[in-house]
Amino acid sequence: MKNKKNIGDKVLFSGNEALAQGAFEAGVRVASGYPGTPSTEILENLSTYEGIYTEWAPNEKVALEVALGASFAGARALATMKHVGLNVAADPLFTAAYTGVKGGLVIVTADDPEMHSSQNEQDNRNYAYAAKVPMLEPSDATEAKEFLKIAYRISEEFDTPVLLRTTTRVAHVKGIVTIGETESSKATLGIEKMPEKFVMLPAHARKRRGELEKRMGRLREFAETFPENRIAWADKTRGFITSGVSYLYVKEAFPEASVLKLGMAYPFPDRLIRDFAAQVQELIIVEELDPFIENHVKALGISCKGKELIPASGELNSHILRKSITGESVRELFAPVPIPMRPPNLCAGCPHRGIFHAISKLKVFVAGDIGCYTLAALKPLSSMDSCVCMGASIGTAFGMEKALGKESLGKIVAVIGDSTFMHSGITGLIDVVYNRGFSTVIILDNRTTGMTGHQPNPSTGVTLGGDLSGGIDIEALCRAIGVKHVTTVNPHDHEEAGKILKQEIERPEPSVIITKAPCALLPEMKKRKDKNIHRVIEANCTGCRSCLRIGCPAIEWVPLTPEEAKQSGYKETQKGHSYINAVMCDGCGQCAPLCKFKAIVAADQDNGNKNG
Ligand code: SF4
Numbered sequence: 001m002k003n004k005k006n007i008g009d010k011v012l013f014s015g016n017e018a019l020a021q022g023a024f025e026a027g028v029r030v031a032s033g034y035p036g037t038p039s040t041e042i043l044e045n046l047s048t049y050e051g052i053y054t055e056w057a058p059n060e061k062v063a064l065e066v067a068l069g070a071s072f073a074g075a076r077a078l079a080t081m082k083h084v085g086l087n088v089a090a091d092p093l094f095t096a097a098y099t100g101v102k103g104g105l106v107i108v109t110a111d112d113p114e115m116h117s118s119q120n121e122q123d124n125r126n127y128a129y130a131a132k133v134p135m136l137e138p139s140d141a142t143e144a145k146e147f148l149k150i151a152y153r154i155s156e157e158f159d160t161p162v163l164l165r166t167t168t169r170v171a172h173v174k175g176i177v178t179i180g181e182t183e184s185s186k187a188t189l190g191i192e193k194m195p196e197k198f199v200m201l202p203a204h205a206r207k208r209r210g211e212l213e214k215r216m217g218r219l220r221e222f223a224e225t226f227p228e229n230r231i232a233w234a235d236k237t238r239g240f241i242t243s244g245v246s247y248l249y250v251k252e253a254f255p256e257a258s259v260l261k262l263g264m265a266y267p268f269p270d271r272l273i274r275d276f277a278a279q280v281q282e283l284i285i286v287e288e289l290d291p292f293i294e295n296h297v298k299a300l301g302i303s304c305k306g307k308e309l310i311p312a313s314g315e316l317n318s319h320i321l322r323k324s325i326t327g328e329s330v331r332e333l334f335a336p337v338p339i340p341m342r343p344p345n346l347c348a349g350c351p352h353r354g355i356f357h358a359i360s361k362l363k364v365f366v367a368g369d370i371g372c373y374t375l376a377a378l379k380p381l382s383s384m385d386s387c388v389c390m391g392a393s394i395g396t397a398f399g400m401e402k403a404l405g406k407e408s409l410g411k412i413v414a415v416i417g418d419s420t421f422m423h424s425g426i427t428g429l430i431d432v433v434y435n436r437g438f439s440t441v442i443i444l445d446n447r448t449t450g451m452t453g454h455q456p457n458p459s460t461g462v463t464l465g466g467d468l469s470g471g472i473d474i475e476a477l478c479r480a481i482g483v484k485h486v487t488t489v490n491p492h493d494h495e496e497a498g499k500i501l502k503q504e505i506e507r508p509e510p511s512v513i514i515t516k517a518p519c520a521l522l523p524e525m526k527k528r529k530d531k532n533i534h535r536v537i538e539a540n541c542t543g544c545r546s547c548l549r550i551g552c553p554a555i556e557w558v559p560l561t562p563e564e565a566k567q568s569g570y571k572e573t574q575k576g577h578s579y580i581n582a583v584m585c586d587g588c589g590q591c592a593p594l595c596k597f598k599a600i601v602a603a604d605q606d607n608g609n610k611n612g
């Protein structure tokens, strides 16, 4: 086994690495997910353990359905996703709460307070409440591993799926984890027909609804004595109720205070809460995002403070917490070190840059999607006008087209990545064809899932474990759906891409343009020996800045004062010149055609004149 560690070893793990180890120790046999920051590394790590089937599913709904199927067969199963992924998987989740499980089933939802890498900030504790399933919430990597094992025991004991919620801090911050014993499911592996439990037609579902309420009652009782719902008594002038990573902020900001830490975020231990509240003079609820605990405590008739003091959006930290409650600014003790802002940008050599440059010239509305290409919304490309959720681009463009009618022809395009198209774009395209639209859809096929760190997807023909699996032919798929006009272009060739784009957006029928070129950061692209590095012949550069309009981070602008301009042999009025950083240049060639003064040359055309 690649990931061999001995029981008792102490290892420095991130929360996600700890969850992978926890899944191994819990005897998980099947794990499925869709990559999404901050959850991605759980499955990436778990795939290095032997004896566990791991996969990337095309989307989170499928991932949960696969995990549920494995559970029905008696195996412990795991589904992983980021917070918005649970929106996609909500459909099977709510019904899985009715069917219950056979082998333990845990769904890890990784929330992203502060939206470090997400389109919204949502508090998935609300899903536990809405779907009526228990939720555990670890505070650090050590708890992440242990709570996952506990989650499987709860799942099997109470016949329920269990949600385990992390947040970005818990998922990515490292801590010492002790390797533990492995355990296995008490369920028997095999096919067992239980239609009353697994077939949720109304007659069965009504019965299961009653079971669900009974289960919640038993879980509420369990929560009262669950050891991870624990009180640390100290000074009783001020008491805190908290959960997850907020617990660490409380401990750091108010080490002297009494704390009730809820390891189980839902359901609540009402008696424990009442006992704690009765013994402290002032009760404060500390939680990131929604007043989830606070609303419940108030509903119990207990007076407390919460969101009137503590921000309801963004990440907390010890500094924010201390300042919110005491008004003291203790930045030097707790605040993160300020670092210069560095706006995100498409990488040097990114194939998406070319097509967005071509799109920007057409001045059309660009219905975009989720992926690293969403960065094209920023200057200088400024070529994305909407971005809602995974797969929404095609439906958004089509909806606009239906609202505006023929006058929108040639004025709207949808842009979606290959992985996102596999996730949930296909159905949008089917809608366009079926309902007689004329949308133009650009599928940016960079042969990977770039945004989350290069995971394979059904179109790349490689599995999570590295096995070859054929791969979906996107062009053939689009034709099978009924799109008659499907063209594949090289996005590095602006001229060609622009020509096809113009032709297709004017077409009064559905059309798909596939821009096919590998992501510049794929290992095989980074290692290639024939990179045609470009440089600027400074003497030829007039300082027109045309090359800067594609926003390649390898192209720098060197400002000049009139004096410096004269000394460098330019007119006094020249404000500066471009410079290509050879270390960053990927040799994609997109910049050279933009310079009409032929100041940008590729290595294979370079005559060796270093300064023109
Ligand atoms: S390199 Fe060419 S395009 Fe870029 S600023 Fe100089 S003249 Fe303009």
Ligand code: SF4
Pocket (backbone or CB within 6 Å): 348, 349, 533, 534, 552, 553, 554, 555, 580, 584, 585, 586, 587, 588, 589, 590, 591, 592
């Ligand atoms: S060739 Fe030009 S556009 Fe491509 S990476 Fe190098 S500097 Fe950037």
